[in-house]
Amino acid sequence: MTPSSYTPSPVPRPNVPALTPKELADVEFLADQVEMAGLSFVRRPDDMAQPGDRLHELGGGHLGIVLKIENRVAFENLPWLMLAGLRSPPIGVMAAHAPVIWATQVLEDMGATGIPSLA
Numbered sequence: 001m002t003p004s005s006y007t008p009s010p011v012p013r014p015n016v017p018a019l020t021p022k023e024l025a026d027v028e029f030l031a032d033q034v035e036m037a038g039l040s041f042v043r044r045p046d047d048m049a050q051p052g053d054r055l056h057e058l059g060g061g062h063l064g065i066v067l068k069i070e071n072r073v074a075f076e077n078l079p080w081l082m083l084a085g086l087r088s089p090p091i092g093v094m095a096a097h098a099p100v101i102w103a104t105q106v107l108e109d110m111g112a113t114g115i116p117s118l119a
Contacts, residue, residue, distance in 0.1 A: 018047035027051055031060030036092065038066040043073045045084035052088055064090035086111055 018039065019027075030037050039051060048065065055061055065088075067074075067081055074081065075095070085091035 017050070018042060019051055024050065024054060027054045027060075028058060031055055031058035031063070034063065036064035036066055036090070038068050038094070040068045041070055041074075042067045042081060043071065044077055045080050048081070048084050056088075061088060064092060066092040066094050069093060069095040083111060083114070 018041070027037075037051075037055075039048065042048065048067070052061075052065065055063055055065075065085065067085060069075055069078060069081075078093070082091070082093070
């Protein structure tokens with residue numbers, strides 16, 4: 001499979017946790033070894049809570065998290081994922097097969113009102 005032939009699954013996997021037990025254990029290593037970590041297959045804001053809480057427990061709350069938007073559910077929840085990520089910056093977004101550019105004013109308005117502006 002080449003990168004250009006990869007297509008993210010449009011079917012959500014609701015019963016799969018954001019992190020496996022092994023990945024959650026790996027967070028302990030990441031907390032003092034990296035500046036940013038990617039969170040694959042994020043779907044909902046709740047998916048960010050477990051790794052974020054664990055990083056804070058380990059003193060790694062300053063680390064950035066890159067949300068990997070790889071399915072339709074995540075794309076549809078992108079505004080809410082961004083709002084959740086703004087609670088504990090820095091945050092980044094990487095989307096499969098789509099450029100993602102969010103203007104600062106849009107995020108600021110969304111954080112203040114919960115509604116993205118057309119700025």
